[in-house]
Amino acid sequence: MKILRVFNNNVVLVSRVRPGGAASTGAAGTGAAGAGLGTPHAGAAGTGAAGAGAAGEGARAVGTLGAGVEQVVVTGRGVGFGAHQGDEVDETKIAQIFVPADGRDPDHVGEMMAAVPYETVRLVTDALTAAVETTGASAKLPEKITLITALADHVTQAQIRAGRGETIQYPLEAEVASLYPEEHALGRALLGEINGRVEKREMREKRERQLPAEEATAFALHLVNAGFTTGDLSYTYQMTGVIQQMLDVIGAEWGVGLRQASISVARFITHVRYLFVRLARGEQLDHASDAVSTQIAQAFPQHDRLARKVARVAELRFDQTLTEDEIAYLTLHIARLADTERNEHD
DSSP, X not given: OEEEEEEETTEEEEEEEOGGGOOOOSOOSOSBTTOOEEEEOOSOOOOOOOSOTTTTOSSOOOSOOOTTEEEEXXXXXXXXXXXXXXXXXXXXXXXXXXXXXXXXXXXXXXXXXXXXXXXXXXXHHHHHHHHXXXXXXXXXXXXXXXXXXXXXXXXXXXXXXXXXXXXXXXXTHHHHHHHOHHHHHHHHHHHHHHHHHHHHTTTOSTTOOOOOTTHHHHHHHHHHHHTOBOSSTHHHHHHHHHHHHHHHHHHHHHTSOOOTTSHHHHHHHHXXXXXXXXHHHTOOOXXXXXXXXXXXXXXXXHHHHHHHHHHHHHXXXXXXXXXXXXXXXXXXXXXXXXXXXXXXHO
């Protein structure tokens, strides 16, 4: 494998023969839009010393790769130390290989990974791998470069907050636990694995702190996003457009302009994003009894009618019919949005 770019001592971009010899399509695998899939490498992590080395060497990797060759992001302690563009990578120092998917720019995802402390990347990768084994979740999760990067960045900031004695109360904790029990369970397991590893390190680095229980909800949200599978980025763009169209329908009904920056609208958008995740998975809420849905419709008749208009937008755009349970949830969130918006305009 030949080095194309050195991001820092622990992250490099390399070219390699694509496994199987097939030409790269830039959209291998599934996962969150823009997520990268990787293949864990059994090589030792190495002990390259920290230092300037060739970190940051080279601009962007350019040029056209031949058929059967792909660009991958390689991580490992010291894998980039003293290395130069054009060198063969020291495979004994490789810890993990990530294959950028969905046409994502390998340089960009490499820069993202390099911006996060390497020790935190390894901490998250190892902890998530163990949590996946414990819960039986998808073994592909630790291979997604955008998920690992997002989690590692979150852990870095959470440890800083923990060191200051600060905690964040996530307002969606109950909803996340109810709507996404598997992701929430994995989030709790991940939190336990991270804290266990930090404790075993005997706090070698002052910035490392055990994280509070509330962070399991934040981890779950990252995992939900990682499960938003579409195959290409167009679905994500479509989702953004549909959310705006839904807000326009509600605003027109109420004769007000809804600001996405407001907390109440942000809550509604979060619910709609979860709805779209369920649509993408084919896992709409659909209980055997519709008694609760009927009660909600009777309790909020005006909001129920509006919810059906909003639901129609999603149905037309995604070519799926929403269940009565999903419409009932929309009704409740529109009712909540109406209350908060009324208070803001009074």
